[in-house]
Amino acid sequence: MNRGRWGWGAVAAAAGLAWVAASWFATGLDRPRPAAAGGITIPRGATAAQVARFLTDAGVFAHPALARLALSVTGLPGGPKAGTYRFGAGASARAVLDAVGRGAVEQVRVVLPEGLTAREMARVLGAAGVTDPVRFEALCYDEGAPGRWSLPGPTLEGYLFPDTYRFARDLAPEEVVSALVRRFREVTAPLMPEARARGLDLRSWVTLASMIEKETGVPEERPLVAAVFWNRLRRGMRLESDPTVIYGIPDFDGNLTREHLRTDHPYNTYVRKGLPAGPVANPGRESLEAAVRPAPVSYLYFVSRNDGTHVFSDTYEEHRRWVGRYQKRRR
Incomplete structure (x- = not known):
């Protein structure tokens, strides 16, 4: 008899917790979270538990368990995207999760002036936190690199188009090179017949x-x-x-x-x-x-x-x- 009462009590408690969780998800995800103002950085390869901790430390959720539950319920396609995210005051948990799911990372404006060498571009990109300058330079002067982008020559010198770009932080050098070469092709294609x-x-x-x-x-x-x-x-x-x-x-x-x-x-x-x-x-x-x-x-x-x-x-x-x-x- 006592065990029955305790069993029903556990069920009732679980139901109560479920009701609280459901109520929170019904309203809490959209409630402004003043503590969420600022930013969060999700490193590449972060686990769900680590992402939950990052979200909690940023003030988006009160407890990692809630963050884990939110991540599983919202079902982010492909999971949280790595990068640095910035949020304004009053951002809701749903807005934060949406940004993290879409990969709407903070971007930095980088100006690459005309006439720089790849080595000089590496320093500019490194100073802006876009990519590792040593790895970027090594890639640009790697004799096998031009072939990866179907370009002639032993290096990428000349094919990295100088322009104003917006990049996420901590990108792989290959991602940055792809952006610069893509812009180079956009500019040169109409002129190639001449x-x-x-x-x-x-x-x-x-x-x-x-x-x-x-x-x-x-x-x-x-x-x-x-x-x-x-x-x-x-x-x-x-x-x-x-x-x-x-x-x-x-x-x-x-x-x-x-x-x-x-x-x-x-x-x-x-x-x-x-x-x-x-x-x-x-x-x-x-x-x-x-x-x-x-x-x-x-x-x-x-x-x-x-x-x-x-x-x-x-x-x-x-x-x-x-x-x-x-x-x-x-x-």
Whole structure:
């Protein structure tokens, strides 16, 4: 008899708990949770128990058991998505679970300027917390990497499009590369017929565009610089571009010397004719356009005015006069 009373009591208690849980889920999931304001980070591979603890510590749920129950009842497709999430004051538990289920992670705005190398991009992305800079750089210069994205060449240099992006934090390097290459393809696809019409394959086109990008940051000068390079190529002249020489110097210290210009390597366009071995930076849209749309001029030379702009010349004699005026002799 006593056992019967205790048995019925346990059933009644369980029913009561179930009623409380049901009542909470009916209203509690949508109730604003002031303590939830802030953020939560779910690492890759986190278990359901760990996610429940993260949600509890963030103030979304009062107890991990409730969080576990909520996760199972709401049935997030594919489970909680890894990443960092930010919530405003008063976010409900349902809103938090919805965001975690959809993978609506916090994103950071990253500006990758034109003319950066992959190594320089790695530093920018690493500083923003987007990806591991060492792993990103290693991937970009891995000889097998271009093939993974169906691109020519031994590295990804030149194919990482400079632009403003919004990225989640702590992404795998492959995810970031895929985004940059996808944007590169979006920009270059409409221009590719013009490149082919000029006899350029993708790698040669991007190489020429990268040289233009590194030579000038003035938009109206890019077609002029492109014209100089095209005119010299037609005449069989060496391109004599300082940025190509610099790219081939390990740990360049900023001081380009005459010895550097005389030292042969695959990127030295003072020694070798034609384009360098590959891109020397990642060019933007304007330089890619200039490479296939050079200005209709006969210039063969240009020299910096030391203010970001250049003087262009048709003859070597005229060029020497401008060099004497604007440039100090190299050691």
